[in-house]
Amino acid sequence: MAGGLLPVAQAVGQTSVAGETGGEVRIERAANGTPHAGKTLALVTPHLDDGPIFAGGTVAKLLKEGYTGYFIRTSNDEKDSYAMSLGETVLANERDSETFVKTIGMKRVFDLSYRNHRMDDVARTELRGRLIFLFRLLKVDTVFSYDPWGHYEENPDHYVTAQAVEAACWMSGGRLDFPEHEAAGLRPHGVREKYYFARGPQLVNRVVDISGTRKEKFAAIRSCRTMIDHMVEDLNADLAARKLRLPELDQGGDKAMEEYIRLAFERRDAAIGKKHGLEAAEEFHYIGPDPEMEDYISRHAVTR
């Protein structure tokens, strides 16, 4: 820990260490009680499984610590099943989304229903406008989404959603963006904190210790049944084509899904944790309020 380099206003439950790139990485640990009571978070992703896989432990931790949560699913997930038709796939993933929201303890899901794998054809201003409406309606303080600056992302649904989220976060605080919202009773409301995850390389400045919410995370992943089954069966088919098999994955049903979750996700979280001396962790590019200004405010602001 570099002396003198720590931000003065350090939040409860956080420690800082030097990151691999020389920047500062905050370790966020479980907090006591419900310090986030009264705050709202939104998980905004195109696909049902994005959040549970990359941020399920952190979202579960923040919900435990008092946040109210919403899930905004921007695509209709019509392409993600192993053997169903397109229409059956939409319905199966819609039902799994409801199960996910109940399992992790969020209030509800908003399905924006843009066509899966076709989101690069969506007007960015329309998607952004719909997010601004929801951020104001729900008074969202904190978002989870893909990192709009993450590298080597191949899925247009991911980067289109990420860019719309990032812009909507600050524009939702603007008085003259969609001024008609005010007539409907919605006030401008900017998002203060952002936890961005990525499939490829990204700037990591926040590592969250999820050792206390691993159970909740895997229950959340398990609720994405249609998608996990797709992953298992795709892998089995690929292995069969190579005249191979993994005995733990060809037993079918729930058993194969459990083994896949262990192999693909539990091991990944443990490997991230190991880098930071933790049992299990998730990594983020975190953007929050300016710490210098927050520190000044906490020391000088007076009650009106």
Ligand SMILES: [Zn+2]
């Ligand atoms: Zn995805």
